[in-house]
Amino acid sequence: DAKTTQPPSMDCAEGRAANLPCNHSTISGNEYVYWYRQIHSQGPQYIIHGLKNNETNEMASLIITEDRKSSTLILPHATLRDTAVYYCIVRPQYNFNKFYFGSGTKLNVKP
């Protein structure tokens, strides 16, 4: 499975957009990019996923570069409740098993 690299931590001002990068330079053509977040002492929460195209839902937007070697999760208007560890995971398109979590990015949203 392709590995991901994320910065260990980021700060963001409340109300501003939070842009969280993820590098997945060894991703193959049939691997999805998933984003989850984990608020302290809770289970991970699904945010968004994509294969090639950019995706948007009520929580966030996912921007995948054309070569698919990196992606960015965008929280358009960060709130204090968005403070969490954000995980970027790649998963083969036809293998529904086994999400392997990296170390993630701790996003600190500050007032």
Place this chain on the structure above:
Amino acid sequence: GAVVSQHPSWVICKSGTSVKIECRSLDFQATTMFWYRQFPKQSLMLMATSNEGSKATYEQGVEKDKFLINHASLTLSTLTVTSAHPEDSSFYICSARDVSSQETQYFGPGTRLLVL
């Protein structure tokens, strides 16, 4: 999104006893569930894949006789930590894959285990 529950949310037990943790998919069927363990300030580590009606598959280094998994129905998987020791104290999290929507795993809220 789909809802996954875990019970209990936290448990304290004596060393040498066994502890059972339940994972339920509340509004969808899950042929496959997953069990993770998370130590403080660390990421989630996949322990095993639980398959409905068949044996679980364990990740390398995870003792199958220590962590018993049963997936008896499409909505329930259980993890039993046998002969628990203090080093088994951890945050145990399950996830379930929706049969109708194969692409996404939904996670439970986690169970915090403390072995004295």
